[in-house]
Amino acid sequence: MDLFVSMFAATIIAATPLIFAALGELVVEKSGVLNLGIEGMMLIGAAFGIWVHFAGFPMILAVGAAVVGGALASLMFGVLALTFMTNQYAAGLALAIFGAGVSAFIGRGFGTTPVEAIQPLHIPGLSDIPILGEMFFQFDPLVYLSFVLFAAVSWFLYRTKAGLALRAIGESPDSAHAIGYQVIRIRYLAVMFGGAMAGLGGAYLSLVYTPLWVENMTAGRGWIALALVVFAAWRPRRVIFGAWLFGGMTILQLQGQAIGLTVPTEVLSALPYVATIVVLVLISRNREAMALDFPTSLAQPFRPKG
Amino acid sequence: MKRATRRDILKYGAATGLATGLTGLPGLSRAQEKLKVGTVFVSPLSEIGWTKQHSLGVEAIKNEMGDAVEITTIDNIYLPQDAERVFRELASTGHQLIFGTSFSHGTPMQKVAPRFPEVAFEHCSGIKHLNNLGTFEAKYYEGTYVAGITAGHVTKTGKIGFVGGFPIPDIVGPGNALLLGAQSVNPDITCNVIFLNSWFDPGKEKEAVKTLVAQGCDVICSMTDTPTGVQVAGENDAWSIGYASDMSQFGNGKHLTAFTLNWAPVYVDAAKRVAAGTWETSERWLGLKDDVVKLSPYNPDLPAEVVAAADQAQADISAGTLHPYAGELKDQSGAVRAEAGSRLSDGDIRGMNWFVQGMIGNLG
Numbered sequence: 001m002d003l004f005v006s007m008f009a010a011t012i013i014a015a016t017p018l019i020f021a022a023l024g025e026l027v028v029e030k031s032g033v034l035n036l037g038i039e040g041m042m043l044i045g046a047a048f049g050i051w052v053h054f055a056g057f058p059m060i061l062a063v064g065a066a067v068v069g070g071a072l073a074s075l076m077f078g079v080l081a082l083t084f085m086t087n088q089y090a091a092g093l094a095l096a097i098f099g100a101g102v103s104a105f106i107g108r109g110f111g112t113t114p115v116e117a118i119q120p121l122h123i124p125g126l127s128d129i130p131i132l133g134e135m136f137f138q139f140d141p142l143v144y145l146s147f148v149l150f151a152a153v154s155w156f157l158y159r160t161k162a163g164l165a166l167r168a169i170g171e172s173p174d175s176a177h178a179i180g181y182q183v184i185r186i187r188y189l190a191v192m193f194g195g196a197m198a199g200l201g202g203a204y205l206s207l208v209y210t211p212l213w214v215e216n217m218t219a220g221r222g223w224i225a226l227a228l229v230v231f232a233a234w235r236p237r238r239v240i241f242g243a244w245l246f247g248g249m250t251i252l253q254l255q256g257q258a259i260g261l262t263v264p265t266e267v268l269s270a271l272p273y274v275a276t277i278v279v280l281v282l283i284s285r286n287r288e289a290m291a292l293d294f295p296t297s298l299a300q301p302f303r304p305k306g
Numbered sequence: 307m308k309r310a311t312r313r314d315i316l317k318y319g320a321a322t323g324l325a326t327g328l329t330g331l332p333g334l335s336r337a338q339e340k341l342k343v344g345t346v347f348v349s350p351l352s353e354i355g356w357t358k359q360h361s362l363g364v365e366a367i368k369n370e371m372g373d374a375v376e377i378t379t380i381d382n383i384y385l386p387q388d389a390e391r392v393f394r395e396l397a398s399t400g401h402q403l404i405f406g407t408s409f410s411h412g413t414p415m416q417k418v419a420p421r422f423p424e425v426a427f428e429h430c431s432g433i434k435h436l437n438n439l440g441t442f443e444a445k446y447y448e449g450t451y452v453a454g455i456t457a458g459h460v461t462k463t464g465k466i467g468f469v470g471g472f473p474i475p476d477i478v479g480p481g482n483a484l485l486l487g488a489q490s491v492n493p494d495i496t497c498n499v500i501f502l503n504s505w506f507d508p509g510k511e512k513e514a515v516k517t518l519v520a521q522g523c524d525v526i527c528s529m530t531d532t533p534t535g536v537q538v539a540g541e542n543d544a545w546s547i548g549y550a551s552d553m554s555q556f557g558n559g560k561h562l563t564a565f566t567l568n569w570a571p572v573y574v575d576a577a578k579r580v581a582a583g584t585w586e587t588s589e590r591w592l593g594l595k596d597d598v599v600k601l602s603p604y605n606p607d608l609p610a611e612v613v614a615a616a617d618q619a620q621a622d623i624s625a626g627t628l629h630p631y632a633g634e635l636k637d638q639s640g641a642v643r644a645e646a647g648s649r650l651s652d653g654d655i656r657g658m659n660w661f662v663q664g665m666i667g668n669l670g
Contacts, residue, residue, distance in 0.1 A: 111354050112353045205509065210508040210534050212537060214532045216506065219506060219509060220507070221509070250510065251513050257501065257517075258500050258518055259498075259666070260666040260667055263668065269502070269503035
């Protein structure tokens, strides 16, 4: 039971950076823009967070700086992809590479010092409940923030007029433009939200999860977040589910190795990827439903006519 | 609307490659009286870990030979296809001694070296040497054996944990030696093993260490290239053993020691020989005796007799009276791999793809 509880808690934590980055990308893609640069934005967020933290500012400002850093990075993508209408694939890939370089530059000299991580909350009463307390009420504040943001994104996309407008722009920017929506401006906002969320995911890595600076410390999580959005068929709930599944399978396979399961470690290491893809593809296999969720204008530049 | 085609990607890829190549090589033509040394690093120049230890080797050349050398450093070259271009450019721009620092540099170096017979190539962790391509490698297992002795003394649960990048002989062997060192203190100690199947993933490394701690391991040795293992062990009140660099500042006071790599003697020796015109290809496998493998300062909380035991083992290994893989040595299934009184051959050590008895893990 103890093992299950600790694995459950570890899964939630491991999934948190993925959830931040993937929820952000989901909103970006729903507006019809494909930003492949999540990895770069996460790294910039991670480096900004550590930078501000080491400069002596409180953690909340460090996290804020990561959010701003991610948003600024995405703004560069926005200018290229939305204003100058460059190819979105190329601009996103450029951002991923740029972010790795810039974050390495910012992080020079940070690698030899550990970070005082953001500590888990202790909620009087709730945190002390046996089992349930450890499973749900002993996380750091950012984990709860990820739940709040999930609810906020779902509510925004499907329950507000602005969310409807955003989705309409992702489906048919020409029609949305024709009825008076500012397509480019809304896409800019979506892109910056995505950048801010990726920055938050990066900060979670460098300030909470593995509280230290190493270059390229995201180790591919940006790409996994990107894949989650696609395999989750652009549904927020499935993104969360996919992130948990991925995190849980990662921890499960490590557990399997540690107890000496007679399965090659290479097979176990591939398990999270295979399981996540298979499960998400299975639950998203209804083609008609898929087509409804897919933002039709994804990655196509928009030039207002007339 | 313009779409990126395969051709575009190839074109731009080549252009960026060219640009980085050019910026990476300042001062293309200079008078030849100085010794020009080129080094290619596998990861970005960081402050701790594998590449840092190599950059200390390069610094040692600088300190030793001063203005008589000119050093070009190119970092973050991992893929063989990139490396080949970089090695060729270094060789054709007057560098007389070129270091490759990763196993993945092997194939490109073997391709480039024969075309520049007057240039000396040195490959760290290489397995194949040519007329002008020498190889050098550290006996990591000597370091882990000594570290294992300290682990054997401090463990209360009798379980230690080992995290490795990939299940290859260079990782499996040191893992085995870690346990053998611990078993020299108490033969009942076991070691749980996890492979990340990645050289670099701090997040996964964290989960691996937490998993090992949950299994009851109270000493963790993480043979990856980040301080994460040491840090997570410290957070969970477990002892840790660092790799490549001293990582004590991350260990929360629980860093036992680290088996560090000191490449300076190799770098300086090669540079001096090339300058004197006496360099010859050779295959070196260096350990405690050669000062290439070292133990970082022990944890101050370790009792004096433990430190004495570890120091004694270091001295004995250096003197050749103690060998980490001395018989009788059994594998996981209990089969005898080295008889009592003998030891594993060097070839067997370098190709080690099996676990010793007491290792809990699977090599597929």
